[in-house]
Amino acid sequence: MIDSTRFLSTAARSYQESAIRKTGALASRVPDLISFAAGSPSPEMFPWDALASITGDLLARRDGNVLQYGATRGYRPLIEQIIAHVDAKGIRTTAEAIVVTTGSQQGLDLVGRVLIDPGDVVLVELPTYSGAIAAFHNLQAALVGVPQDGDGIDVNALAEILRSVAAEGRRCRFVYVTPNFQNPSGRHDLLILEDDPYGSLYFEDTADVDQTRPIKADDEQGRVVYLGSLSKTLVPGLRVAWAIAPPAIVERVELAKQAADLCSGVFDQRIAHLALGRGVVSSLAPRLRAHYMDKRNVMEGALAELLPGRVRWQQPRGGFFIWMELVGNISDRVLFDRAVDHKVSFVVGSAFFVNGEGHRFARLSFSAPSQDRIREGVKRLAAAFTKDAAQ
């Protein structure tokens, strides 16, 4: 056999494995592992009956278009549903501005391909989503982190960073933000890539729909590319998400997508279309908010009880995660190795930082495990904090 590695492209030689996905692979090697790693939604909440009824209806009609190749932009009636769906978040848009993607991850990749030349600077939050780091890194972007303050990205730090990027003669076309309460483009000639998978999953004890208003809702200049998804609010196994962007950008994303996968799964899109149309997604949302808030409460309770003084965190107002700060001298990686010995996993904080920091943090996901498993997992984590407990 020849050594085929010599045929690899420059970009491929520098690909890095996503820490989340790598941690996810542990599950098959460690029996009885409790995973606080992946942002997987709770299978307890999957709407089995509604989906069985939808797929049954779709296949009973024997309409060939349900299983045929489809338009690269996406199934038009689904796009109409998406327009209505995001209207509830304050985003007014039209079909010309939308392309359906194979998950939001494809949105990150395609928008990255359309905007990034190798060597370009891409600004990201500290911390940021590790799947975005992987997508932009694979496109040979230079990732530069922007600190966050209480409201989101620190706009003064952003201005300072942009000045130094410009002084070095480098180019920055966009800043990538996950839900955020500031519009960082303000006085800069930048696009914003806004990734909002958890927008509907706020917790009603501390947040409301107004606090999840996307930046895109106030995008009067056409500077915001917005990514939405059904992965967290319906199911992730149907890969249905969307990008909303200025039409000139969407046209290029469409061409990139033609060559990348022709079209997203048509059967998936038809199921998503009916799930939106029959109110499955909208009626599920309040139940998901309550479900995940309960799980957050269970995890917070267990952390407070079992790890007093060892960890600190800000109460999450939505989503799937507790962003946990490690008090004292332990690093994320040391804790991770010990945790796996105790059959519990999480994602190391440093996976979300592009500047080598983050080792005092761990991201714990409370979304997928049951409440009992969350308590048991935190118990194991507490044991992992005590060195000799590993014996």
Next chain:
Amino acid sequence: MIDSTRFLSTAARSYQESAIRKTGALASRVPDLISFAAGSPSPEMFPWDALASITGDLLARRDGNVLQYGATRGYRPLIEQIIAHVDAKGIRTTAEAIVVTTGSQQGLDLVGRVLIDPGDVVLVELPTYSGAIAAFHNLQAALVGVPQDGDGIDVNALAEILRSVAAEGRRCRFVYVTPNFQNPSGRHDLLILEDDPYGSLYFEDTADVDQTRPIKADDEQGRVVYLGSLSKTLVPGLRVAWAIAPPAIVERVELAKQAADLCSGVFDQRIAHLALGRGVVSSLAPRLRAHYMDKRNVMEGALAELLPGRVRWQQPRGGFFIWMELVGNISDRVLFDRAVDHKVSFVVGSAFFVNGEGHRFARLSFSAPSQDRIREGVKRLAAAFTKDAAQ
């Protein structure tokens, strides 16, 4: 609104629309159009009952993994089925060499990303699949065409081209071939990307399974990257395909895929797994061969009857297309415009050539229209050949 085109990457500025997809969009604008354009499979042959039974069973089990995120490599039991499926074609492989892709188009894109640096030469057949042209073009490859002889790629011409590529100091890592009866790597240090979506769809009057043996089946050196798909042999609306490659290449494809879409649709993969496991794909194959052979015969009969002396073609021994040569002075584009006036479409031959040639050809697909529509479409095409008939 700002002009967002100034943010586009160099690659995005040069994206070209696929001729096939562009032609496909005509269908929504021209009522009663008969399309000989897209390589869409026949909806008459979709196995509705089997798929309804499979999706019903999958959702009745309430196994959360059916609708959850999945492994980037693909659903492991599906990969085992793929190993058995390609074994029947003579390909001996293992799970380490396989990655499931969101259609073969994604295989083209991901393999391209892993092998192509901007400016690299990629060799393709004359003619070749236009979706591959788009994928490699978007990655900024320099596409160079290799003529074909009766058996496939002209190996002498290939050697000559490789000499001149090397003399110019340019690099070529692979040659892209669609089903072919020659192994063009022979004496060259090249990889082969073999794209085989139609392998099972040979016509039993003129071909047999031995004549569709892939190059990959004799790949003792680990030089062949093989793409297979269920789009033509089950349904394309489930985006399930696979790449089989040396493990060092597959590892990089997996990393590219992590950042490109995390995983292919899990529900789609579970359906495909059961369709393979329950024998739906294998029992459908002989019926598809007969179905498409009948349609080929109808199209050939109509062409011979209605366009004598105007067109020439070699009888296809499998697949979905007649590659039609235009006799006389008419070009593919002129004929195309007239054909659309007569409510019939095809893909211009030049879309499949990377060297500006191909204007004496048209690709006619007989796969999707019914036999009656094929006859009616050829009738319209015959009218389009006569100038004044356009009135």
